[in-house]
Amino acid sequence: xxxxxxxxxxxxxxxxxxxxxxxxxxxxxxxxxxxxxxxxxxxxxxxxxxxxxxxxxxxxxxxxxxxxxxxxxxxxxxxxxxxxxxxxxxxxxxxxxxxxxxxxxxxxxxxxxxxxxxxxxxxxxxxxxxxxxxxxxxxxxxxxxxxxxxxxxxxxxxxxxxxxxxxxxxxxxxxxxxxxxxxxxxxxxxxxxxxxxxxxxxxxxxxxxxxxxxxxxxxxxxxxxxxxxxxxxxxxxxxxxxxxxxxxxxxxxxxxxxxxxxxxxxxxxxxxxxxxxxxxxxxx
Amino acid sequence: xxxxxxxxxxxxxxxxxxxxxxxxxxxxxxxxxxxxxxxxxxxxxxxxxxxxxxxxxxxxxxxxxxxxxxxxxxxxxxxxxxxxxxxxxxxxxxxxxxxxxxxxxxxxxxxxxxxxxxxxxxxxxxxxxxxxxxxxxxxxxxxxxxxxxxxxxxxxxxxxxxxxxxxxxxxxxxxxxxxxxxxxxxxxxxxxxxxxxxxxxxxxxxxxxxxxxxxxxxxxxxxxxxxxxxxxxxxxxxxxxxxxxxxxxxxxxxxxxxxxxxxxxxxxxxxxxxxxxxxxxx
Numbered sequence: 001x002x003x004x005x006x007x008x009x010x011x012x013x014x015x016x017x018x019x020x021x022x023x024x025x026x027x028x029x030x031x032x033x034x035x036x037x038x039x040x041x042x043x044x045x046x047x048x049x050x051x052x053x054x055x056x057x058x059x060x061x062x063x064x065x066x067x068x069x070x071x072x073x074x075x076x077x078x079x080x081x082x083x084x085x086x087x088x089x090x091x092x093x094x095x096x097x098x099x100x101x102x103x104x105x106x107x108x109x110x111x112x113x114x115x116x117x118x119x120x121x122x123x124x125x126x127x128x129x130x131x132x133x134x135x136x137x138x139x140x141x142x143x144x145x146x147x148x149x150x151x152x153x154x155x156x157x158x159x160x161x162x163x164x165x166x167x168x169x170x171x172x173x174x175x176x177x178x179x180x181x182x183x184x185x186x187x188x189x190x191x192x193x194x195x196x197x198x199x200x201x202x203x204x205x206x207x208x209x210x211x212x213x214x215x216x217x218x219x220x221x222x223x224x225x226x227x228x229x230x231x232x233x234x235x236x237x238x239x240x241x242x243x244x245x246x247x248x249x250x251x252x253x254x255x256x257x258x259x260x261x262x263x264x265x266x267x268x269x270x271x272x273x274x275x276x277x278x279x280x281x282x283x284x
Numbered sequence: 285x286x287x288x289x290x291x292x293x294x295x296x297x298x299x300x301x302x303x304x305x306x307x308x309x310x311x312x313x314x315x316x317x318x319x320x321x322x323x324x325x326x327x328x329x330x331x332x333x334x335x336x337x338x339x340x341x342x343x344x345x346x347x348x349x350x351x352x353x354x355x356x357x358x359x360x361x362x363x364x365x366x367x368x369x370x371x372x373x374x375x376x377x378x379x380x381x382x383x384x385x386x387x388x389x390x391x392x393x394x395x396x397x398x399x400x401x402x403x404x405x406x407x408x409x410x411x412x413x414x415x416x417x418x419x420x421x422x423x424x425x426x427x428x429x430x431x432x433x434x435x436x437x438x439x440x441x442x443x444x445x446x447x448x449x450x451x452x453x454x455x456x457x458x459x460x461x462x463x464x465x466x467x468x469x470x471x472x473x474x475x476x477x478x479x480x481x482x483x484x485x486x487x488x489x490x491x492x493x494x495x496x497x498x499x500x501x502x503x504x505x506x507x508x509x510x511x512x513x514x515x516x517x518x519x520x521x522x523x524x525x526x527x528x529x530x531x532x533x534x535x536x537x538x539x540x541x542x543x544x545x546x547x548x549x550x551x552x553x554x555x556x557x558x559x560x561x562x563x564x565x566x
Contacts, residue, residue, distance in 0.1 A: 014466035018377055024369035025378065028440070029389045031433055035396065035404045089299035097293055098300070109558070110304030116487070116554045117310060117547070118494025120521045123528070124543045125310045128317050149306045156303065182289050210397025213496040213521075217528055241399045241497055244406060257403055261396070268395045272388055 039261050043254030051255055056223050060239060061249045065256055067225040071140065071233030075219060076208050078144035078229060079151060084201055086148070087155030088190070091197075094156070095163040096185055115153035119213040122150050126218035138232040143219025150214055151204035158203060162196020162278075163189060199274045206267040209260070212237035236260045314547055318540030330541060336507045338527070338535040345542055347509045351424075351517040352493055352549075354510060355503065358428025359435055359492040364485055366432075367439030371481075374440070375447040376469055394437035402501030405430040410502055417514050422504030424513040430498055435488035442487060446480020447473060479560065486557040490550055496521040520546045 054064030090111075098104045126146030136142040166189050174184040190197070212235070220232030221242060234242075240260055243253040322330050325343050333344015370390075374383055409429055414421030450473050458468035474481070504516025505526055518526075524539045524546075531539055 010464050010467065014464050017466050018373075021369045021373035021377060024366045025373040025382075025386055027366060028370055028393065028436055029386055032389050032393050032396075034408075035400070036392075038404060038408060039400065086299045086302055089296045090302065091300075093293070093296035093300040097296060103297075106304055107300050110301075110307050112558070113307045113551065113554050114303045116490050116494075116550055117307070118490075118496065118521060118550060120494070120496040120524050121310065121314065121543055121547055121550075124317075124524065124540055125313050127528075128313045128540070129309065133313070149310075152303055152306070156300075180289060182292055206395050210395070210399075212397070212399050213525055237397050237399045237497075240403065241501075244399070244403050245501055253403070257400055261400055264395050264397065264400075265392070268388075268392050272391065 036261060039257045043258035046251040046255040047258055060243055060252060067223055068234055068236055068239045070225050072235040074140045075144050075235055076205055079147040079208050080201055080205060082148040083151050083155055083204060087152050088159050088197060090156045091159035091163055092185055094160055111153050111156055119211055122146050122214035123217040126214060131218055138220030140219055140226050140229040140233050143215045146214050146218045147208050147211060151207050154204050155200040158200025159197045162193035166192045195274050195278045199271050202267055202271045206264060209263055210237055212241050314540055314543045317537055318544045321538045321541040338538060343538040347507055348518050348520045348523045350509055352519040354424045354517060355427040355431060355519055356489055356492040358424060359431035360489060362428060362432025363435040363439055363488055367436050368443050368481060371440045371443035371447055372469060375444045390437050390440055398495060398498040401430050401434055402498035405498060405502035419514050422502060422516045424510055424515060424517045427499055427503040430502055431492045431495060434495060435491050438488045438491055439484045442484030443481045446477040450476040482560050483557045486553055490553045493549060494521060496525045500525050
């Protein structure tokens with residue numbers, strides 16, 4: 001009798017627990033939907049071609065965000081151009097060359113530590129090193145170099161996973177045909193791992209687009225289209241932060257937020273599609 | 285040919301070493317800039333000093349250390365139960381269909397820039413708190429809620445991976461002995477996955493402590509020691525982020541000194557995250 005009661009009791013407890021977990025999971029999606037819809041509802045009405053293509057006026061209070069989009073584009077391109085070769089080379093070393101030992105341990109620890117450094121610390125460092133010490137001033141270049149370091153761990157980690165997932169039979173086949181190790185890596189391993197490597201690059205782009213604390217003190221926050229990478233520029237996130245915290249213009253704040261969130265959505269969508277493709281390819 | 289391959293290997297090693305070099309040089313430059321202020325004020329005076337008055341040359345960051353701790357603890361109280369709950373649900377219970385909706389959602393939550401969280405917190409959460417409690421709204425509570433949301437993806441993803449990595453036999457054994465699915469989760473699966481879950485919490489903590497822009501936008505940034513969760517508060521990151529724009533001279537160095545404390549916090553957390561799994565996993 002007692003046992004039946006116990007069983008029934010634990011069944012009810014299980015039901016309740018699962019229900020609670022379900023609520024938690026749904027909650028995360030609801031929160032996401034609330035945030036995204038709030039921004040879209042308040043900002044979409046103010047999006048127009050002229051907003052995207054006009055220069056900001058009155059410190060961004062009026063006009064559009066053209067120069068901000070250009071600066072963001074420059075910084076994204078430049079940091080990926082710097083970080084991609086370094087990151088991919090590092091991941092090739094870690095997967096194809098490194099042997100277990102102190103060197104590998106230090107590199108791994110360094111990469112993890114770099115991933116954990118808060119963005120404001122990157123900002124401080126970028127300011128004291130690139131802006132002041134190397135004399136690059138507030139510039140697109142200072143910003144991009146700082147962000148290069150910041151997205152490096154993401155690229156290394158994702159590329160490493162991708163390279164590890166290349167079946168060793170591919171390498172063996174290539175080596176057996178007389179290719180050298182380097183030829184095998186360049187002609188076989190990296191191309192096969194490409195979708196995974198690209199995912200890492202795209203995630204890196206996402207971080208650059210969303211970053212503000214590390215950029216504002218390295219690339220500066222001056223409006224106006226930068227005519228060279230040695231000129232300062234203001235990215236979308238920095239622009240949004242400035243508009244929001246100074247309460248300059250609700251319309252332009254939310255319109256900027258919509259552009260930013262749309263970019264992030266697109267970047268995420270591409271990354272997800274790539275990841276799914278990899279999984280499907282692997283299942284075959 | 286072999287010679288060329290050797291050179292390439294060295295170049296690759298150098299690239300792999302850049303991350304280590306990066307951490308080292310970041311540490312060196314932050315310390316170089318900030319250390320003079322700490323040594324002038326004295327470590328104790330700087331870390332436990334209750335007054336922050338840069339115009340008078342008084343640099344004490346105790347209120348900000350407390351601020352960072354309060355906001356982070358608050359974020360953990362919100363983010364940990366929801367995050368682990370969600371991880372368990374996704375790993376153990378959710379139907380295929382539901383997880384295909386939730387998983388991309390979590391990825392997106394991780395990808396949303398902190399300024400967007402800040403904007404949402406400032407224009408939605410802060411006013412709600414203002415109306416509910418009749419205060420200024422910018423508070424520890426507002427910061428905790430937004431940071432709690434921001435650390436969810438970190439906690440969910442890492443916890444879920446570690447729960448999924450628990451060998452199936454563990455759960456099957458428990459079920460075969462007559463336990464319910466829930467009992468198996470609580471008594472067998474979660475304890476087996478605890479090292480991963482703990483490191484997910486530590487990494488989430490690191491993310492909360494390090495967050496800057498969102499926090500500046502929603503916590504009110506007062507340099508007073510917060511009295512309750514409804515008081516405004518300034519974090520270490522906020523202290524740097526707010527004043528870096530106009531500080532110069534010794535004042536600016538004091539911000540780098542704040543950065544040193546933050547940097548040390550984060551490095552200790554990193555070490556913990558590395559050490560704990562090995563110990564618990566035994």
